[in-house]
Amino acid sequence: MYLPMHFREDRLETLHALIAARPLGTLIAQGPSGLDASLLTFLIDADASPRGSLRAHLARANGQWRTLATADEAMVVFQDQGVYVSPGWYATKRETGKVAPTWNYVAVACWGRPTIIDDAGWLRALVDALTARHEQGRAAPWATTDAPPTFIEGQLKGIVGLEIPIERLEGKWKVSQNRTGADRAGVAQGLDAEGADAARAMAALVRERGESRSRTRPGGASVLRDLVDDVAHGPADRAADRRAGAGPEAAGERAAGQHPRFHVGQVRAAGEGKRRGQQRDRQTRRHDGVPRGERKGMSGRLWMQPTKFSR
Secondary structure: OOOOHHHEEOOHHHHHHHHHHOOEEEEEEEEOOEEEEEEEEOEEEOOOOOOOEEEEEEEOOOOHHHHHOOOOOEEEEEEOOOEEEOHHHOHHHHHOOOOOOEEEEEEEEEEEOOEEEOOHHHHHHHHHHHHHHHHOOOOOOOOHHHOOHHHHHHHHHOEEEEEEEOOEEEEEEEOOOOOOHHHHHHHHHHHHHHOOHHHHHHHHHHHHHHHHOOOOOOOOOOHHHHHHHHHHOOHHHHHHHHHHOOOOHHHHHHHHHHOOOOOHHHHHHHHHHHHHHHHHHHHHHHHOOOOHHHOOOOOOOOOOOOOOOOO
16 A cells, blocks of 8 residues: 555554444455455454454355455455545645645555355354444344344355454555645645534544644754655655654654665665765865865865765
8 A cells, every 4th residue: 555654554553443433344355357356344353363353254145255265365445434625725725826636534454364264153253243333322223133043044154254364454544644734724624614524524633643743853864864765765755754743763664664675784875975975065165266286284085086885
């Protein structure tokens, strides 16, 4: 999943909470003729594995379960309700006019090896748990025991169970963290004015996430830290981190986490080269206009050949 650092959410409890609140997930896996997808209602069991496990059931008539029985990996995507963000809400529109529309949303993607379970007892427990979860809070909650036992038994024969221990999961909270504080305030006000529940919920998220990233980046950041960020993700995202208030550790996390192809030693050597290059530039500026024969006393090392760094 494309995941800029300022939109990233790693807290396991937060990711599980989104799955529990928006349990309709899109199950995606490779089939014999391409990608297959099914929309299923999942339960998240936080204690079943280190990152939790997903449980659901598919209709036996849905041929995807046969593919899942031998699949090495499946992906499930959960989404909260997204909202359109008008560029007319940005303070930047009034300042420069350089704005464009976008869409704010929250999503969690999970990966793991699926297991198909064809056991009546397991399926009955799952159906009971799903029913209890979604009937809770109703004035007259329905339970599977309200239906004739033979009817429930027949229904269970028409489904198969699915369990996916989560091996990897990623959360993306794209809620205007890459905008300035004034732009975020405009987005929140615009969404509140729309009045819809989804818009007001997103406005609250924009304010919450904006406040959590309001810390400015400390001054005097090292050349190495900037270089790590430039090499790993590009100057544009480093600038976005500064606008979003991401801490100085964001660069290192990007290089180590999202870009493992860059070895720390290579980045460190490149940083050393960049520092020395800047030092030569400063010394060169100090010597501008000084006759070459008079420069030796000013710097005995300046006129050495540039050091070559091996990669």
